[in-house]
Amino acid sequence: MDWINAILQGILLGGLYALFAAGLSLIFGVMRLVNIAHGDFIVLAAFLGLTITTTLGLSPLLALILVVPVMAGIGYGLQRLVLNQTLGDDILPPLLVTFGLSVIIQNGLLEIYSADPQKISAGALETASVALPGDLNIGVLPLLMFGVAVAVIAGLQWIFYRSALGRAFRAVSDKQDIAQLMGLNKAHIFGLAMALSLAVVGLAGVFLGIRTSFDPSIGPGRLIFGFEAVIIGGLGNLWGTLIGGIILGVSQNIGAQINPGWQLLAGHIAFLIVLAVRPRGLFPRID
Amino acid sequence: MTTSAHAYSISRSSTASRVAAVAGVLVLIVLVSAPLWAGRADMRLLSEIFLYLSLACLWNLLAGYAGLVSVGQQAFVGFGGYMLFALAIFAGLSPLAAIPLAGLLGAVIAVPVALLIFRLRGAYFAIGTWVIAEVFRLSFAQVSALGGGSGTSLPVAIVRDMASSRSMREATTYWLALAMAVIVLAVIYLLLRSRNGLALTAIRDSELASESFGIDIWRNKFVVYVLTAGLTAMTGALIFLQKLRISPDAAFSVNDWTAFVIFIVVIGGIGTLEGPIIGVIVFFLLRETLSDLGTVYLLILGVVAIAVMLKAPKGLWGTLKERTGLELFPLARRVVKKKS
Amino acid sequence: MPDALLSTKALEAHYGDFQALFGISIDVQPAEVVAIIGANGAGKTTLMRSITGLIRNKPEMVVWKGRAIGALRADQVAHLGIAMVPEGRQLFQSLSVEENLMIGGQMGRKGPWTLKTVQDLFPLLQERRHVPATALSGGQQQMVAIGRALMSNPDILLFDEISLGLAPIVIKSIYEALPAIIGEGMSAIIVEQDIAKAVSVSHRVYCLQEGRVSLQGRPDELTREAISAAYFGV
Numbered sequence: 001m002d003w004i005n006a007i008l009q010g011i012l013l014g015g016l017y018a019l020f021a022a023g024l025s026l027i028f029g030v031m032r033l034v035n036i037a038h039g040d041f042i043v044l045a046a047f048l049g050l051t052i053t054t055t056l057g058l059s060p061l062l063a064l065i066l067v068v069p070v071m072a073g074i075g076y077g078l079q080r081l082v083l084n085q086t087l088g089d090d091i092l093p094p095l096l097v098t099f100g101l102s103v104i105i106q107n108g109l110l111e112i113y114s115a116d117p118q119k120i121s122a123g124a125l126e127t128a129s130v131a132l133p134g135d136l137n138i139g140v141l142p143l144l145m146f147g148v149a150v151a152v153i154a155g156l157q158w159i160f161y162r163s164a165l166g167r168a169f170r171a172v173s174d175k176q177d178i179a180q181l182m183g184l185n186k187a188h189i190f191g192l193a194m195a196l197s198l199a200v201v202g203l204a205g206v207f208l209g210i211r212t213s214f215d216p217s218i219g220p221g222r223l224i225f226g227f228e229a230v231i232i233g234g235l236g237n238l239w240g241t242l243i244g245g246i247i248l249g250v251s252q253n254i255g256a257q258i259n260p261g262w263q264l265l266a267g268h269i270a271f272l273i274v275l276a277v278r279p280r281g282l283f284p285r286i287d
Numbered sequence: 288m289t290t291s292a293h294a295y296s297i298s299r300s301s302t303a304s305r306v307a308a309v310a311g312v313l314v315l316i317v318l319v320s321a322p323l324w325a326g327r328a329d330m331r332l333l334s335e336i337f338l339y340l341s342l343a344c345l346w347n348l349l350a351g352y353a354g355l356v357s358v359g360q361q362a363f364v365g366f367g368g369y370m371l372f373a374l375a376i377f378a379g380l381s382p383l384a385a386i387p388l389a390g391l392l393g394a395v396i397a398v399p400v401a402l403l404i405f406r407l408r409g410a411y412f413a414i415g416t417w418v419i420a421e422v423f424r425l426s427f428a429q430v431s432a433l434g435g436g437s438g439t440s441l442p443v444a445i446v447r448d449m450a451s452s453r454s455m456r457e458a459t460t461y462w463l464a465l466a467m468a469v470i471v472l473a474v475i476y477l478l479l480r481s482r483n484g485l486a487l488t489a490i491r492d493s494e495l496a497s498e499s500f501g502i503d504i505w506r507n508k509f510v511v512y513v514l515t516a517g518l519t520a521m522t523g524a525l526i527f528l529q530k531l532r533i534s535p536d537a538a539f540s541v542n543d544w545t546a547f548v549i550f551i552v553v554i555g556g557i558g559t560l561e562g563p564i565i566g567v568i569v570f571f572l573l574r575e576t577l578s579d580l581g582t583v584y585l586l587i588l589g590v591v592a593i594a595v596m597l598k599a600p601k602g603l604w605g606t607l608k609e610r611t612g613l614e615l616f617p618l619a620r621r622v623v624k625k626k627s
Numbered sequence: 628m629p630d631a632l633l634s635t636k637a638l639e640a641h642y643g644d645f646q647a648l649f650g651i652s653i654d655v656q657p658a659e660v661v662a663i664i665g666a667n668g669a670g671k672t673t674l675m676r677s678i679t680g681l682i683r684n685k686p687e688m689v690v691w692k693g694r695a696i697g698a699l700r701a702d703q704v705a706h707l708g709i710a711m712v713p714e715g716r717q718l719f720q721s722l723s724v725e726e727n728l729m730i731g732g733q734m735g736r737k738g739p740w741t742l743k744t745v746q747d748l749f750p751l752l753q754e755r756r757h758v759p760a761t762a763l764s765g766g767q768q769q770m771v772a773i774g775r776a777l778m779s780n781p782d783i784l785l786f787d788e789i790s791l792g793l794a795p796i797v798i799k800s801i802y803e804a805l806p807a808i809i810g811e812g813m814s815a816i817i818v819e820q821d822i823a824k825a826v827s828v829s830h831r832v833y834c835l836q837e838g839r840v841s842l843q844g845r846p847d848e849l850t851r852e853a854i855s856a857a858y859f860g861v
Binding site for chain 1: 350356358403404406407409410411413414415417418421422425426428429436541542546549550553557582583585586588589590592593596597600
């Protein structure tokens with residue numbers, strides 16, 4: 001029964017990882033940019049959520065109404081002011097600039113909030129659970145987060161493939177020059193893509209903060225989970241990313257069930273196995 | 288046509304590079320004699336500078352010449368450090384013998400690692416290297432014989448065996464660090480002057496064109512990756528020989544062994560041999576003057592690196608070179624008119 | 628003479644150290660079709676890229692309805708009503724046929740062209756609207772590219788190398804459709820290597836050679852000899 005429980009919890013955890021991954025996948029799809037500071041933005045959002053809940057006394061879910069647009073604004077500004085300057089044929093500038101951002105965010109948070117672990121309190125919601133047959137209990141909160149993750153992926157999928165914004169994303173991603181000729185300002189489109197990415201990050205960060213304790217140093221680890229979910233699921237496939245997140249979450253929980261020290265290792269090994277056997281991921285988008 | 292062919296020749300050296308060579312030898316002599324004139328703290332600082340120089344040159348070779356942008360070189364620094372401790376503690380090897388062996392083992396482990404992560408491209412390759420470093424960190428944290436998550440110290444007996452006196456021991460580790468930097472510089476210089484180096488430059492300039500000239504891109508990158516891993520592991524062994532203590536978090540720290548190293552190379556000038564040397568000097572000047580500021584110092588470092596990347600992406604040396612054509616390491620071939 | 632709709636004034640363009648255009652001055656009147664002919668490397672495509680803003684110039688080098696637009700970005704130029712059918716079609720491969728058309732319409736410029744009128748003009752684009760655009764044949768792709776440009780209801784349509792890489796029969800049908808495409812009131816610039824084709828549909832011709840205008844005039848003023856001299860520089 002412990003095992004089934006571990007797998008079940010792993011699936012739910014996978015939803016959170018899919019949220020980490022979705023924003024990463026989105027900006028890579030639109031502008032071939034990999035944001036090394038992605039994980040640090042997740043942690044930044046968690047701290048933002050913490051400050052809002054403690055100072056305004058809002059519930060974390062209400063805090064999202066502030067955190068998500070603030071993060072989106074940061075994303076748009078960052079893209080327009082800094083990251084757009086780094087885009088080109090050379091992969092080094094975006095990589096190194098976002099790497100520098102990662103260092104800045106980590107140390108900035110350290111300066112403001114110290115290295116002490118923090119947690120966002122969600123009150124009674126944290127302990128609520130639903131009983132399943134066979135002595136299994138599922139927390140309402142993990143279930144809610146999983147549901148939101150699925151909804152977010154579905155929403156992103158809709159934006160990307162059904163909306164005018166998504167058409168613009170894909171057009172700019174295909175041919176930047178020609179997209180400009182069609183009246184699309186790529187600097188603005190890229191800004192919107194980063195805004196959307198960090199909006200999802202805002203959601204993911206607050207969820208992370210409710211679920212586990214966090215401190216300024218844990219960003220890179222979240223980046224790696226998101227990245228692994230993207231690669232396991234297959235580049236460019238949002239639903240694949242959800243499955244990648246679930247595989248990662250389940251592997252980690254199975255590892256932890258065997259030996260608590262193996263939790264993270266088991267996730268990384270699952271990723272390396274997929275990389276060895278299916279280097280393009282399990283569900284690569286057919287191009 | 289024949290007369291003009293006689294009137295020109297291909298040369299690599301220039302006045303600047305000959306002056307630099309003489310100055311380099313002089314500096315080296317001064318540095319080798321440091322145990323005679325420098326204090327204990329100065330020697331420690333110099334050793335640290337040499338080891339950072341070595342790491343920076345190696346990362347520069349990887350990212351600036353082979354186009355393999357890794358943010359996971361701490362994997363090999365930590366691996367080398369742990370191999371030194373393991374070989375000394377379990378096999379009773381003297382540290383002097385364990386260091387090259389640690390380097391060799393680093394190169395060996397890099398082979399399967401490369402086979403795996405070379406499947407990832409560009410920025411995803413970078414994060415892949417980070418995953419590998421995490422796997423190494425978590426794995427060594429599981430080895431209880433090496434202290435598990437809290438780490439272990441190098442037994443006093445092993446340290447004592449290295450040299451008769453404390454000052455002699457300190458001089459030895461100092462010379463080892465200096466030798467490491469010189470070896471790394473020499474290896475990279477010779478590699479870049481060889482056929483392989485020419486191929487690397489061609490790949491950096493255009494992968495497509497170099498492939499059509501029959502250059503095996505994968506093989507060239509693979510060789511550089513494995514070589515760099517070996518030398519990085521050796522440097523790692525030396526770093527932890529100085530520290531005498533190792534733990535997974537210290538050994539596989541992304542800040543210490545990759546972030547700082549990247550800043551050094553970016554500020555100095557990526558893709559040039561001189562860049563890391565300039566960068567390491569600037570980095571240590573900044574650190575020695577600003578490190579009291581703690582996290583603010585790291586913030587400043589991050590801002591400086593981003594500013595350099597945006598405003599002068601070739602770094603200090605690259606920008607200087609562009610304006611003056613100066614080159615201290617004679618790598619470029621230039622056409623020189625012969626004196627008749 | 629009435630004010631030109633579009634003109635370039637002593638336009639120069641560079642690629643790094645290489646100068647591609649040397650003081651090009653052309654103009655297009657409202658409802659006029661202008662052909663630009665010239666050999667490979669004469670600077671035709673560079674001229675198109677300069678007008679559309681893909682190459683940025685000094686503001687006064689390109690003038691649109693009396694306004695200096697040479698320094699605007701390509702997307703700003705597009706919003707003014709200057710649309711291009713680029714060389715080699717250049718459709719968006721991740722977008723379906725219909726989505727490619729809709730991208731052109733996203734600018735929101737009002738006019739006669741809508742998804743429906745474009746699909747009426749090329750019924751095939753209606754039939755195959757959900758197919759990935761690059762799955763079509765070259766000629767069909769050219770229809771999508773033209774439709775995509777029309778969707779922005781431009782005041783001027785630029786055709787860059789309109790017949791390059793297409794089968795003769797396809798070229799013929801595209802030229803037959805041109806009057807309906809350009810319609811009443813719209814201006815056009817047609818860039819062509821095929822002199823006879825270009826001359827047959829245009830009111831005026833400019834011939835480029837090595838980055839300079841080597842000849843210009845109405846088709847009936849120009850002799851075959853003069854054109855070949857201007858074209859080949861012999």
